[in-house]
Amino acid sequence: MEQKKFCHFCGNSLTRKHTEGRQRPYCNHCSRPIYENPVPATCLVVVNPSNEILLVKRSVEPQKGQWCLPGGFMELGESPSHGALRELKEETGLTGQIKSLLGVSSSASMQYHSILMIGYLITSFKGRPEAGDDADAIGWFAFDRLPPVAFSSHQDFIYGHFGQ
Ligand SMILES: [Zn+2]
Incomplete structure (x- = not known):
């Protein structure tokens, strides 16, 4: 550290x-x-009508080359939900609507020590997913065919939503 x-x-x-x-x-x-203090960030569990989850493949460190949920750090002056939807647009090209808050957790980070992670569920969105900022691939995955997901906080939100 x-x-x-x-x-x-x-x-x-x-x-x-x-x-x-x-x-x-x-x-x-x-x-x-x-x-x-912990740095706040958001991530999004985006689910399509086939009940698949949208993941992005990271093109930047940390965890370059790994899949994770779309999301990122909040900017000064924006609300958590606005930050989440901005990141969704930047990373996937989708315009979404937040369905619900999945939860809030903290996770360790080499660079920031600890991150306050805010997870949202999105089931309503417009556009076709395209890999944007910080991602070099994007894809829909069934819950029982997920690739390894990079961050434990992201895994927790996915399992929290689907694993019940
Ligand atoms: Zn000083």
Whole structure:
């Protein structure tokens, strides 16, 4: 896991200091801790009328070459549902409507330490799926013929929805 070395407010080197219950990066120049928090991201279980799930094959790290659900990081100022639908459009070309929230979980990340993952179900959408940003293939898969899915949080949302 990489550690932040410099204060993003003033550029000074960071030290570490025990404050508010845990070791945190600390800037002596600003006299304040640099808080680190999970990064919110969304993913989408998109199901077609044949009850197949839409997966994208990742063209970028992490997990390059593996299949996963469409989704990605929320941008500043957007709502979780808006971020999810934006990612759906960017990665698959589909315009979708959110049917329901599947759940919220946290998962480990090498780059961001931990990610807050928000899963949505989509059963209503327009367009033909085409691999877009961060993907070099896209496909519909029956639940009993899924390829290995890259992220455990994505697996959990898929199994949570279909495995009952
Ligand atoms: Zn500083």
